[in-house]
Amino acid sequence: MQFEAVIGLEVHAQLTTASKIFCSCSTAFGAAPNTHVCEVCMAAPGTLPVLNKKVVDYAIKLALATNATIHPVAVFARKNYFYPDLPKGYQISQYDLPIATGGYIQIEVGSQTKRIRLVRIHMEEDAGKLIHDEHRPVSFVDFNRTGVPLLEIVSEPDIRSPEEAVAYLKKLRAILRYLEICDGNMEEGSLRCDANISIRPLGSKELGTKVELKNMNSFKHVQRALEYEIRRQTALYLDGKEIIQETRLFDVEKGVTVSMRGKEEAHDYRYFPDPDLVPLKVDDQWVEDIRQTLPELPDVKKERFMKEYGLPAYDAEIIISSRHLAEFFEACVKIFPKPKIVSNWIMTEVLRELNREGKEIHETKLTPELFTELLKLLEDNVISSTAAKKVFSEVYKTGKRPAQIVEEQGLRQESDEETLRAICQKLVKEHPKEVEKYRSGKKGVIGFFVGQVMRETKGKANPKVVNKLLTELLESE
């Protein structure tokens, strides 16, 4: 029996506004505990929230970028529950009247484009952080994060596999980053993801019992948690056992999901409209003003890169995944108009370094000028592709000019035919057995000679020229 997974994601994106959503405290990350707090975000008696309009700007941006419907009247609601990191005893969120509903995010599945529909986008405030003492049964609360603005983005259960889930998250992150409203860092918690997942026999239209998954702090965790959950639910189904509606946590160490609470223990949040905040009115002018500020978005950029630079869909998708990378690509192509060569190098050498360091291109020493200079040296046969890779990592590390590195390290390639012919002739003379083999039809032996030339020249010989010369020598006589 074949099964399919039905997955919906709930993403919380922490916004990069300078101040909190309902007070003027800073949102900066990493300050000493309880230094970015005031009586409002600490819920002192008598204090009142006042909405930071920037948060609404950001919500409108995302709504426009995902083709969601922006509502002219949105209402903040209180989500009531007790927890020490929630100073008011309720979180100000949105419930039945969120700022936006509908819309979609486009992902690549194989060679197909698929739309994952959105249920809603709403604004809310973040909670604080609990810090547990390792030695005593004592916990501390840091309220710096309390009131940092969040957008919650809820998808329809349109996702059918862990890969699609990751593709959706990556695309959503790209959009958030293009809009410059969220830094999208999952490890640091500025982008958080919960999943609802159920399985059903392939072809069935009914929905199975859904399980909520939490505590997935990277794309890899999301992938692993969903894979595990599909296996777990499938096994239960095949054993004729019941799948229980519950919330499960992903255990990173063991790679499994563990039950956290059942349906009966589910919170009753007693949502009701927050009487401290008047209904938010968003008029057409506001939306239009925001629309004017939107950058070219990932999907549009991708189309353009395919058309304008002739990039394959796969390359384009990767390069547009980051606005900075896409800008880097375009700047390079302007100087060195061979898009495919640029994209090949970006997708291999450049991304390898970026991923290794977890950096964005603009955070490194690599500039389009340096990078294209390197590509030009390779193009002009001044260096070999092996040397080019060496030069690249040096440029990436130091920001030195490629030409300088080539000179300093003596990486300039030997292409002079006279010099190389002499070496080749000498080697052919020294290895009559191999020459014999070649002439009896074992053409592969040429590789042996190339290797010898390389050894003789300490790798500086231009392999193309060497090949040509050796072929001439071995074929003649």
Added chain:
Amino acid sequence: MSCFWDSLLSLRERLAKKELSSQELVKHFFERIKEVEPKVRAYITLTEEGALAQAKEADKALAAGENKPLLGIPLAIKDNICIRGVRTTCASRMLENFVPTYNATVIERLRDAGAIFLGKTNLDEFAMGSSTENSAFFPTHNPWDLERVPGGSSGGSAAAVAAGLCAGALGSDTGGSIRQPASFCGVVGLKPTYGRVSRYGLVAFASSLDQIGPLTRTVADTALLLQVIAGPDNRDSTCVDQEVPDYLAALDMDLKGCKVGVPKEYFGQGLSQEVAQAIEASLEVMRDLGLEVKEVSLPHSPYAIAAYYIIAPAEASSNLARYDGVKYGFRAEGKDLLDMYKKTRSQGFGPEVKRRIMIGTYALSAGYYDAYYKKASQVRTLITKDFAEAFKEVDFVLGPVAPSPAFKIGERTADPLEMYLSDIYTISVNLAGIVGLSLPCAFSEKGLPIGLQIMGPHFSEERVLALGHQFERALGLFKQHPGL
């Protein structure tokens, strides 16, 4: 040189004429407080030192010829309004030692106007009650009869004004908490339009109903205080961005020919004979003033109490969730987090507060929300529409403030429902968000004050105060004081 019964306006004049200094004035009030306060118990906290320092400053400013609306005038503040550095208890164990680091907006404005604070007045815990008996500390006594309640929840402020323990006071009104004690204590009390006065720094009971307002000896004084505290505030989103008119200048406006509506629903069962007669007599005075009196209908008013006792507790259950023992206020030790929460809230809150938190929590619960909270909100809309309809026909609506004069301490504590009925004539005004003014209109046979309520549409404070002022001058009751 008595000054305890002077109006704010008269004190202002005397201070300006250098008949007395602000420091003398403050000292006189503290002498009076030493003598009378043990019988009345209007104050939770007295701030003598701070008041004298403020008075000294005021005298300097007066000497320099500065002209501020309340320069050097001593006021009392209900103890659910935050004053920086002064304990703000809400008459609750939960906040017994809470000292705010910020001023309420109204406090900032009063300070800017030169006012001086004598202390913080008693109230029903978190403003929940109608007799000030729900104070966690002690009940306040009615200055007209010490065995009776002063009303509530702003009972301390009303009693302080009535007993000459301050020149004027601020209270807060969620379902009648300014007007009913004003009526019981024979003083003037105003519940302004919702959104007229900033709520920032007022410890929330029910956010969509709460409003700060003055309690004074005359309507003109109420106009003066409102003038100072009203107006938009960027710290309170529900505070309306609307200019504040000159209330004092409007007091003598010509109201002849204006129409006064009397809702027929207000004169049924439960209204005491004495109060009914007092209102009847007041209507005569209105006619004498040249106003036309006619009957109106507020058909949904019988449902006001029911709707109020869903909406207010629902909001309260959420507003009071912050008192969890984690950040400030009372904390009981517990064996774990849940235990700490339970013990803190069980021991920190009094019975009436707990009752309302439970009612409110229930009303908002999944499966009950539609039947209770949503329904109550719909009733609220209908009540607002009732008033809108009535105000198409009349300029004011008149009625009683409370069904009876002040009752005895302990008389109604056993039955919360009976206590809730004390607010039957005041609650609708909060639900609709309109203006409600309470002012003395008669004395009962036993010599207890009876209040009249003048209601007006949203932002009609100018006219409501003008009518109150003209009525008050016609009657002259403000010249009577309790024999303390």
